[in-house]
Amino acid sequence: MSTADLIWMNGEFVAWEDAKVHVLTHAMHYGTGVFEGIRAYETDEGETGIFRHDDHLKRLERSAKLYYMDIPFTHEQLREATHELIARNGFRSCYIRPLVFRGHGPMGLDPLDNPVEVSIAAWEWGAYLGEEGKQNGIRARVSSWERISPASLMPHSKACGQYLNSVLAKIEAKKSGYDEAILLDHKNHVCEGTGENVFIVRDGTIYTPPPTASILDGINRKSVIEIAGDLGYTVVERDLDRAELALADEMFLTGTAAELTPVREIDDIEIGPPGEITRAIQREFDDALHGRAARYREWLDVVRVPSKA
DSSP states (O other): OOOOSEEEETTEEEEGGGOOOOTTBHHHHHOOEEEOOEEEEEOTTSOEEEETHHHHHHHHHHHHHHTTOOOSSOHHHHHHHHHHHHHHHTOSSEEEEEEEEEOBSOOSSOOTTSOEEEEEEEEOOOOTTOHHHHHHOEEEEEOSSOOOOTTTSOTTSOBTGGGHHHHHHHHHHHHTTOSEEEEEOTTSOEEEESSSEEEEEETTEEEEOOGGGSOOOOHHHHHHHHHHHHTTOOEEEOOOOHHHHHTOSEEEEEETTTEEEEEEEETTEEOOSOOHHHHHHHHHHHHHHTTOOGGGGGGEEEEOOOOOO
16 A cells, blocks of 8 residues: 555644544544545546545435534535645545544543544555456455344445454455455345445346445446446346356446456356456446546546646
């Protein structure tokens, strides 16, 4: 992981090495925080565009609301801070991590008197599941860990503590020789990867689990559904059984970190190399990310980055 010169914390820009919190920060002990993963890409015109920035900030606000946190900055203040952060760090492409969390205050399980703090960091980060995985597909397994239930936590919130669920599944997958894990929900239906939404292709139709399957309703997921429809493909949101993964003609994952990554094997059963539909959507999605697709240009929030010349 690379670093940057500056991080934005509670309205101020501080040096990367000075972006610190107290050891008794509530979020460190109890996971009381929410966050976003956002990417900015350099376009062919030399601009830097943050992909669906407004949608990400809205989801951050919704996530905070579900955990009773009032963000002490407006939507526009967070947007402007992100723009300035990217510009001051001189990034053309980067990954962006806004974080809203309960800070140092009373210890215990009632967090309402703890201050709500906000930070935004950005750094240069390549493909989460590797460039090789994006090109040729990854190996995945169905995890023994069940995805968190809506009766226990808030799957629709991108909350810090909830990702312990994904951490366990990811470690299990890596230790057993796979690139990624697929979790089932509390009804034993396919849910999502440790940080990605799941799509399969069967007989020319694309299927993906619905929001009621305990998924995080991914922004890249929504983008891919729209792109697939524009390309003439039918996308069906419905519950998927585990066996449908292995019987799929094609399979791929979407997420901000992973972008669009094909799956070539599940539970040691070969699905095959990335298929025609996966490749078509991946190309169009990549064009959208980099501003090459005119119909999706509105998805990019352009940042004015000073020239280094």
